[in-house]
Each structure stands twice: as C-alpha cells, then as structure tokens.
Amino acid sequence: MAAKLKKGDKVVVLAGKDKGKQGEIAQVMPKTGKAIVEGINIAIRHVKQSQTSQGGRIPQAMPIDLSNLALVDSKGKPTRVGFRMDGDKKVRYAKTTGEAV
Numbered sequence: 001m002a003a004k005l006k007k008g009d010k011v012v013v014l015a016g017k018d019k020g021k022q023g024e025i026a027q028v029m030p031k032t033g034k035a036i037v038e039g040i041n042i043a044i045r046h047v048k049q050s051q052t053s054q055g056g057r058i059p060q061a062m063p064i065d066l067s068n069l070a071l072v073d074s075k076g077k078p079t080r081v082g083f084r085m086d087g088d089k090k091v092r093y094a095k096t097t098g099e100a101v
Contacts, residue, residue: 003028004071004081004092005035009101011069012078013040018064022072026061034063073097 005011005025012022023037041062049055070078071094079096092101 003030005066005069010072011035011037012072013037013064013068014070014078015068016041016064025069028066029063032063033066035066035069036061036063037069040064071101074099 005028007025007028009025010022011025013019018040021040023040025035026038027036029035038061041064042059043062044057045060047053047055047058071081073079073094073096075097077096079094081092081101082095083090084093085091086100093099094101
C-alpha cells in the first residue's frame with residue numbers, strides 16, 4: 001500500500017501529550033507504523049560521555065504512531081489523505097480541499 005504520510009510532510013498531532021502541535025516528519029518507519037516528527041514527543045536520553053560526544057541528558061524526538069498524525073493542508077487545517085490518478089500518475093490529495101499534495 002502506498003504511504004499516506006512521507007518524510008518532509010507537515011503534520012499535526014491528533015492525540016497524546018503533544019495534541020495540536022505541528023511539525024515536519026523527519027523519518028517514517030513503515031514496518032512499525034510510526035514516524036519521528038521534529039520537536040514532537042521529546043524524551044530525555046542519558047548518553048554516556050565518549051571521546052567524540054559530550055554526553056549528559058540529551059532531548060530526543062521519539063516515534064509517534066501514524067494514526068495519531070494528520071497532514072496539514074494549504075489552509076493550515078488537519079486533513080485526511082486520498083489517492084487519485086492524474087493522467088498516468090498516482091498522486092496524493094488533501095480530502096478537505098481536493099488539491100494535490
């Protein structure tokens with residue numbers, strides 16, 4: 001099945017502690033059905049010091065389930081994603097506005 005959300009998409013969080021926040025997808029993990037969004041779902045990771053890194057308490061974005069994310073359309077509102085054929089190409093489109101993503 002084609003991916004409804006891809007790296008670089010601007011999304012809004014629908015549920016959880018960061019509900020309502022917006023960010024850009026940095027990484028998508030289709031096998032687990034999760035994505036990492038910049039600035040969302042931040043957790044503190046304790047990193048041991050080494051010759052290359054300082055170490056300490058590092059804030060890190062953790063994966064969030066794809067079902068808790070929605071694409072942001074051109075008007076800034078959350079929207080579902082659909083697929084349609086434009087000529088011979090399959091394209092994603094926002095269901096609220098109908099325009100291609």
